[in-house]
Amino acid sequence: MAVLRKGILPILLAVVISFAGTRLVACAGPVWPSDDEQxxxxxxxxxVADxxxxxxxxxxxKLFVEAVQVLSDTYVENIDRPAFVERAIASLPELxxxxxxxxxxxxxxLDESLHDLDPHSAYMTDEMFRRLQESTEGSFAGVxxxxxxxxxxxxxxVSPIDDTPAARAGLQPNDRITHIDGHDMKGEPIAEAVRLMRGRIGDPVTLTIQRKQENFDVTVKRARIEVPSVTASIIDNDLAYIRVSRFDASTLDQTRExxxxxxxxIGSPRGIIVDLRRNPGGLLDSAADIADQFLSDGLIVATEGRGERKLRSYEADSSDYFDGVPMAILLDRGSASGxxxxxxxxxxxxxxxxxxEQSFGKGSMQRIMPLTSGGGLKITTGYYTTPxxxxxxxNGxxxxxxxxxxxxxEFEREVDLEHALPPRRRDPRKVLASMDAASCERDIEVTRIGKSATNDNSVDTEGDGEARELQRDTVLECAVGYFSDGQLAVYRDQVEPLLRAGL
Structure with missing residues (x-):
């Protein structure tokens, strides 16, 4: 079993997307159809068109035969090739x-048949590869x-991002975009607006803006937009708070900063809160690297392939920020993968x-495998294992x-997805204490620091979803109470000895 220091392999050889751990592997060589494939x-x-x-x-x-061969060689479970081909044939009338x-x-x-194996395996076009690379770089070309x-x-x-084409063009909060390059946007979903505004760096896009009673066009040139994945705050003057919303190529540098x-x-804070709520995952190397910032030694994560064969492991060997300071990690049902x-x-x-809350439960690993005939496969090839x-x-x-x-x-977890892979080797831990969020309500003073003082990460940036209204965060207030007094302080006194004992 190989032990890897994080950051050694190039990013493109360790691509992990939201909800999936993914590695890029090239495929080549001659392929010949079996009788079933024929x-x-x-x-x-x-x-097909005439x-x-x-x-x-x-x-x-060649695309089909090569894809079936790759799937047979690398999927996490043994594949019944004739049955897979039969499903592909059966899918044709419904495509x-x-x-x-x-x-x-x-x-x-292929895409339909791969989805029948598990919800994360899929066929990817060349355009999908481009979007995948964008999603892991932590930036995109837009306005x-x-x-x-x-x-x-x-x-x-909602707001223009500082120092971007939109900000420099004078776009303002509460402006309405009625048209994008002439396309009427009324009733169109957010995703369609994002698709039309993204493109190649330097290419222009014209936005028709409605501002109060005035309508006018603004043409801006697309540029590389950096999307922060980390924010931080000081709570009540002596609690450190850091939120990581996803793991991409720039997340480690932001976290260290x-x-x-x-x-x-702060110097010596009373505690540190690491907020991973609604974090869907991202690059596995990034997630392991950030865990390593708080650990001086020990196993972080390992991967396991077909037949429980150990593939690789990530060991802590980095710095240990806030050594000895009590830590609370926040999870919810939207926390997944990394x-x-x-x-x-x-x-x-x-x-x-x-x-x-109990997390989403996405612990399978996907590999991105370009095919010599075009496009490629995203195939589930293994599972992640904890220390x-x-x-x-x-399991979550x-x-x-x-x-x-x-x-x-209401929120579906991994086990609720159609064709989800079954749970394996569950952590036997039980909840030590349970409480209603409303009982945690307390007034807290939150002071954002650095760039997060102006970029509020509670609102999603262009392309990541709709803006959310700010509201009272009672779960965060529970975490603050854990380091303070009252009911949660009693829980802390009970939980900390068990934690230190490894129970």
């Missing part, structure tokens, strides 16, 4: 493919605005206590102190 190659031709060429058919045939070229039909059939949709179904600008600020401004692994690593190494050899997949991470929200929204 049945598919004969069947899909009935669904003007398809022989070269297009040859490319698509809703916009691209009816040979590769378009084959790609759609730089935070958007939402108002009650009239118009795209509303804020941790150094917190150490400089966020779950980081929380488990900190707790199982005796570093912190987990407060909040104590538990598997998060399907159980909090030490459970905080129950009165109006908790």
């Amino acid at each position: 049945l598919f190659l004969d069947a899909y031709r009935d669904y 003007n398809a060429t022989s070269d297009q058919y040859d490319r698509a045939d 809703e493919a916009e691209d009816n070229t040979p590769s378009g039909i084959v790609g759609a059939a 730089g605005i935070v958007i939402s949709q108002d009650e009239d179904k118009l795209i509303r600008i 804020y941790l150094e600020m917190l150490e400089d401004q 966020a779950e692994l980081m929380a488990a690593a900190l707790r199982e190494n005796g570093r912190g206590v987990i407060i909040g 104590e050899n538990h598997i998060v997949q399907g 991470v159980i909090p030490d102190i459970e905080v129950k929200l009165q109006d908790a929204e």
Whole structure:
């Protein structure tokens, strides 16, 4: 089993997307169809446009045969190849493919059949690869605005991001975007607005703006927009707070910058709160690196392939910020993949206590595998294991102190997804204490520091979803109470000895 120091492999060889740990692997070599695969190659031709060429058919045939071979070699479970091909044939009449070229039909059939294996395996077009790279870089090419949709179904600008084309063009909060390059945006979803505003760096996009009773056009050139994934605050003058909203290529540098600020401004805090709520994951290397900032030694995470074969592990070997300072890690049902692994690593190494809700339960690993015939596959190839050899997949991470929200929204977890892989090797821990969030209400003083003082990460930036209204954060107030007095202080006295004992 290889032990890797994080950051040694290039980023493109360790790509992990939201809800998935993913590695990029090139595939090559001749492929020949089996009798079963030939049945598919004969069947899909009935669904292709009449003007398809022989070269297009040859490319698509190779795409399918190569994809099945790669799947058979690398999927986390043994694949019944004839059954997979049979499902692909059965999917053809139901396909809703916009691209009816040979590769378009084959790609759609592969995608449908891969989703039947598990919810995270998929076929990826070249455009999907480009978006994947954007999502892991922590930046994108756009105009730089935070958007939402108002009650009239118009795209509303919540705020322009500082030092971006949108800010320099004079766009203002509460401006409405009625058209993008002439496309009427009334009633269109946020995702469509994002798609139209993103593009190549330097290319112009024209926004039609409604400001009170005035309508006018603004043309801006797209630029590289950096999206912060970390914010930090000082709470009640002596509690350090850091929130990590995802793990991308820039998250580690941001985290170190804020941790150094917190150490400089507080010195020896009463406690530190690490907030991983609504964090869907991201780059595995990034998640392991950030866990390492709080650990001087110990296993952080390992990966396990077909037949429980150990693949690799990530060991702590970095600095230890706030050494000896009590830590609370916040999780909720939206915390997934890397966020779950980081929380488990900190707790199982005796570093912190987990407060909040049981997490999402996404503990499978995906590899991105480009195909020589175009596009590629995202295939589940293994599971993540925690330092104590538990598997998060399907189980999630159980909090030490459970905080129950009165109006908790309905939220599917991994096990609720269609074709989800079954749970394995569950952590036997139980909740040590449970309480209603309302009982934690207390007035706290929150002082944001650094760039987060002006960029409020509680509102999603362009392309990441709709803006959320700020409201009382009773779970955070519970965590503050854990370091203070009252009911949670009693829990702290009970939980801390168990944590230090590794229970």
